[in-house]
Amino acid sequence: MRRLLRYDDGLWGTFWIAGMGVLLAWDLAFLNAPAFARLVEALANTLFGATLAVLFTLLFGWAAGVGGYLFEQHKRRLPSLALSYFMNLIRSIPQMIGILGGYIVLTILIEREILQSQLVQLLWMSFTISVFTFPELADVIRERIEYYRRSDFFDAMLCSGVRESRIINFDILWKNSIAHIAQKLVSTFAMAIFLQCSIDFIISVGLSTDVSLTNFPVTLGGMLATMDSKQDILAISMLFEEIGYWPNLLFRHLQGVSAAFSLVFTLVCMYRVSNGLIRRHNL
């Protein structure tokens, strides 16, 4: 435990878990049961969705980074060009617009009753986010491979008969780049939460007459977009007029404040964890 808390990343990670634990305990005690159930579901969906986005990003980023290198090394011009064209195309689309496009497709699929399962909808949402976040990880992976490719250890292992795939995947990426990848994935986790909630907020006005937020799995962003939560958030501004109003935020406006706090607290902590990793490993 002492070792974990010695570094900023461990400290802030622990702080985030503890903070969320305290929040849930408080909500369990003071938030009404249906609202608490909704908050827990939203939190679970948000974190699960972000985790899925991280996993997809890892999968696509690793495949694109390693694949791009191997295509180029083995002079496979066509796949190399296709991959580079596809990645540049994704980079040229603003993330928010691209993800919104994915949500529009999701809306159409829900309207046509093709996608009804909430789990599959979450998978789709995470997949959409990861399509626009994986190029950054692919770049990191490619950079790491290129860096080590020029080193003696790469050549020394090659001429010892060690398979190139093992050198890249195990020796370079797993053994020497895991901190770089972890840092990028922590950022992706935070970015996925932020993008998901931003999109949920945008689509709270509705993407079609038949499909609205109520058709999507509930997330923290979706919760914030409801009227109750909006009023809770607006109640914060009461503090400017009457500072003694603050205890009400912890009891009467708990749903919106909890959703907003979870979001902001998670983003701040993840930012700190990511910075901690950079400092600890001199990235």
Next chain:
Amino acid sequence: METYAFDIDVKKDGRTLVDIGDFRLRKNTVTFLFGESGIGKSIAAKAMFGLLDPQDLDATVNAEPYADYVAKPRTVRFQQNGCFVFQEPSSHLNPLLRLEEQLTEGSLARAKTGGEVVRSLWKDSDAAAIRQILEVFPKPYRPSGGEKQRILCAMAFMKMDMLPEGPPAEDALFVFDEPTGSLDNTYRDVVLEMMFERFRRSRCTIVMITHDYSMISVVTGRYPEMLDSVVFEELTLGRGGLQLAEFAPRTYTGWVEEQRKSRQGGGRREEREPVLRIESGLQAFGRTLHFSREPGGRTHCALELFPESISYLKGASGMGKTTVVKMAIGLLRGTHFRGLLGSVPLTERTPREYYARHVWGKRMTMVFQHADEALNLRSTVHEVLSGLPTTRTLEKERIQREVRALFGESADGAFLDRKVGTLSGGQKQRLNLLRGLLLETDVLILDEPLNGLDFASMRGVLHRLEGKIRRGSAILVISHNEEIFDAWVAPENVYYLSGGPAGVSPLA
């Protein structure tokens, strides 16, 4: 004889870097300090000279806090009267001062012999060439490693020249940490000659840290009259920490003599087909490279490696020996490369896939010269060996047996799980070699295989190589340990590399 006695304990983040209880240094003597790379020779020497960073390390000398030791009058005198020549010359030189300015900086400004010292250390260069070197900044010109080492030695010799002649100099300590690592034997001998010349005059205290055991032959052969003032010592890492023991010169010189008598794998070359043949005239980095059988040879030949034999490729530093072997093994593309691996022709157009499928780890392998760079420092010892094609199906026990044979009985299961980065330099080098030795290839190329090894490890490695030769391998060695390999390799298997600008025949 009077001695300086040190009890040195250096830790970093709770991890012991050096722990030596009885480090005795004879005053007014030249001590040659041998020992495996990375066991703490440099740290111990820096500690006694007062050069460690107390902020970075937790150090005590003679049970005193390090800051107190550094402030002691004797330590101050060490620094005022003496000099420390760093192993990595870049860390000694100021990148923002021209080399000439650095030779006249601080107390060196009072030295009167700068010009003479520099001329002696560049005896093959004319005045214009020397001026060119002295007028540059260490960066971005980047003098070669050898040039930088000579500059540092010049500083130390100038400081020695400032000592009064006659009675032995009191507390004048000169530490040379691997001062000849980047120099060829000619300049190594020049450095030794200049050092002894000054020692005779001032009788200061000199510590020469080195892995080059052939210095013993040079000293015993050329300076017999100095042997009363010379000590050879070896630092070894035992269970109780570092131990310093006297190293009898005969141990080394006698062993070299034995090697000469039982030369490896020469003769009978006409009866066999070479397993690898590389034609002269290959080109890389704007140079044409040629092989010959005599130094500076004007008759070119092909380099041929035969089964059950060891060949030795010699050449001046920077000539391109590593380039040649990297071209042979397909890691580097030059031009005019013509080779024959068994009956398979190799050229610069041979695809990389061919090497990956049929050559690397199967017919040829190469051990790189810097173990630190050739190994994945974050892997464990077991992981380094478990990826090899021959060990893929082998159990941990077999790997452990092989490791024990080269590392000794102390290399238990826990040793296999140790991170490479935590090994000493000598252990890394042995692991680097073991990776090549485990492979059953026809050709094994070794680039500076004895780098950083102590005498016992060196013998162990050569013993393993003998076994490899007996099992039919052809070995090609590049090494600056000329005395050892000249003794070990049959003269008909020694090749010399020469070169000149591409497109110009050296015979022209």
